Amino acid sequence: MHAYLSTTSQLLQSFRAYEIKQIPRSENSHADELARLASAINDKIGRKVPVEILAQPSTVAFETCAVRYENTWMSPIYLYLTNGTLPEDKAQARKLRYRSVRYTVINDVLYKRGYTTPYLKCLMAEQGDYVRREIHNGVCGDHSGSRSLAHKVFRQGYFWPTIHQEANSLVKMCDKCQRFGNIPHIPAEPLTPIVSPWPFAQWGLDLIGPMPQGKSQVKYAVVAVDYFTKWVEVEPLATITAAKMEDFVWTHICCRFGIPYAIITDNGRQFD
Template sequence: MSQGVLYKKNFCPDGERLLLVVPRTLRTRLLRAFHDDATAGHLGFYKTYERIRQRYFWPRMYSAVLSYVNSCLPCQQRKPATPPTSGLLHPLEPPRQPFDRVGLDLFGPLPTTTAGNRWVIVAIDHCTRYVETAALETGTSQEIAHFFINSILLRHGAPRILISDRGRSFIAQLLQDIFRACAVIHRPTTAY
């Protein structure tokens, strides 16, 4: 006690520190100042507790700060909702033969070439890593269909599985109809 004010001695690595013991009547006001005040920033429990703990003490302070921060209405309203847990990853089965499973992706837009092309389409065979590419003007489903028919279907045959992202051009009805007619299973990657 010093001049009628109660302190608690706190021993820490950098020496002894005196912590002001907060009376029960002032604890809520102190919590508001360290959490709700405009300069406090509605920090989370740990940061709020650490800031208070450096200068003040009262019995069961940890649980009081935890309860106060967890019951703060503005924090609860602004707290982002917990996203649903992701599902388990499923490994891809190994391809049975060359061009059994093909990955298809579009790259661009790039600076326009002298031929007027701005996109590159890439197909990769998952068995051999063989790559087919072509330059495209616009990357539309019509251009992708033309590439698929001429560079994949007529050269290597219809793949059993085709993997692509969910780009608008890849999920267009034209390509879905071509894949269905060729008995190709289209597996778009999961959206994120």
């Protein structure tokens, strides 16, 4: 359509004056009836509607769209993959070589590749802003959250480095999301990390189940995880009682790793 528009603009320059007018649908009934004439004619009647086939477009000039990566985050990666151009700084050049392994160039277009994902087309900031807004609040937009919006962009086959930060800022500035979104009533509080002083000093203990019944009618499992080494101890159980918990802690923790400094549970009755 852009080629037809440019050809039309060139032809209009040869006229002294012209007027472009859109015909409303109510005044276009004769053209609609003429368009439906081919399907309305009976095949047994000898009348025919002539059809002219254009072998080539009426526009002679062909336009090529060149992809430009000047002054964008893709510039150093694209130049290195196509021409082998590296920065003068050795540290930056080494970082660029490692970073460029995740990208490839196909038909002069930069793509990001992954182990479990298809090729993702790399976009500039302006293109990414359009894609992000179209997915979030476009015709089929559902005003999803920031994390869901970023994953939807990935599923559409696009990528740029700051997609998560820009998706989060878009959701925060969206008027409809702020008006009709769920309001969290929990007061903001920083997370409290649990740090173990040394290996096998602090364990987390919890139960899993009920699960599909196995041999000896076992359908539960007690799990203990060391906070320092992330070592896991598991035992299947048929019943979950305080005696079973005591036997598990003595056999799998105390006798193997020594008496722990602390055991963290969810205050279940079996751990009393």
